[in-house]
Amino acid sequence: MAQFESLIAANKRNSVLLVILFVLFICGLGALLGWAVWGDWRMAIPSIVLALAVSSVMALVGYYAGPRAVLAMSGAQPVLREDDPQLYNIVDELRLASGLPMPALYLIETPAMNAFATGRDPEHAAVAVTRGLRDRLGRDELQGVLAHELSHVQNLDTRFMTLMAVLVGVVVLVSDIGLRSIFYGGGRRRSRGGGGGGGGAVMLIILLVAVVLAILAPIFAKLIQLAVSRQREFLADASASRLTRYPEGLARALEALAADTAELATASRATAHLFIVQPLMARGRRAGGPGMWSSHPPIEERIRRLRTIGTLEA
């Protein structure tokens, strides 16, 4: 079996598992806080529902209005077929290979090399490349990058990452509600729980644990979100290989991108995760680097995995 098939299947499985884990985490967190603060874990339910409502509204606004905002913020200009027939052809060829409708094409006039894809589903998709990328990459490499972006569209990654944002938002809000309840309403627990002096010390420890959890939970949620983001990047690389049947093209493009040091001025921390490689620079190198806090996997690892497709290595 072609390796990218098994890579893609494994990746999708992991994504589902992570979401399930996340939901369980939220339920556990809510139950624990509810029990610690109000003596009854069911008290968590209204908090979770409220948090879900608020988080969903915020995420949905981003989901529908986000693409246009991101395109405007990055200074992207639409590209028609007659403006750049070769670029159009490259994307049109991928459209044939994927069975997706043709996305809207955009160009960002900057020498920095990068690309991103946005849009809530394939019918409303937009793909943008920078002038630096367009001019400095060969046809196969450019096609590899665009295949990666189209794969994000095909895998409905915008939808998926919006779901992740909702879940993270719920954790943040539930933790916030929990913390506020502890500091402003914790007295209810102590007076209702009652009992002797021994009960008071246990109560305090429980409250302490709850506070620590409420502080750490958002951090933990953010880490999971970043881990999922890295997973989806690997998935997009594997899906791109499936589209082009030529992983070397994308591998060479990533090598060129790794060497590029120009920062993309119009990118920000909010939009950085959408790009094929980290657009923000720190101390002359791409920001984030390897590790838990990065939204993208290390470029060297991505190149290595691409070059093992079709071989016997793992």
Next chain:
Amino acid sequence: MTGLPIALVVLGGIVVVVGLWFVITYNGLIRLRNAVKNAWSQIDVQLKRRYDLIPNLVETVKGYAAHEKTTFEQVVQARQRGIEASTVKDQAAAENMITGALRQLFALSEAYPDLKANQNFLALQEELSSTENRIGFARQYYNDTVQAFNTRQQVFPANLVASMLGFESAEFFEIEEPTHRQAPKVSF
């Protein structure tokens, strides 16, 4: 006497669930079979695109290398054979001829620098080379769709539905003649 009604409800429930699964499986197979048909017709769309681009290319090159008659004739003849081909075998043979003839035509630009610099020629070169890619990708997509359809109707338990309702596996697009796998030689 309360045993019988419960048993009937459970039985009814099982029948409903199995029925639903049957319908869902059948619909999925129909969708994929239609996707296979559509993917096949896409290949023809791209092949036609190539036929449509060739006359323009020949005219442009003639403007600079009018006496390269053999090369032109080869391209025009190959194109004609492709349009007239009725069997899959004839079409595959014609396709191979066209690819070879086009390569020779593009190779002419090495000998005629004015031609090489001509914007129209360059644009046509990009279009035709893109068309070759498109034909390849359309075939790839067709094969991917065939794989999905075949797998879906061969796995258990969907194969029960498939055989009951007359679904057959689709064929992959394959190169029939071993000689067609060789890259055509360019000579000038």
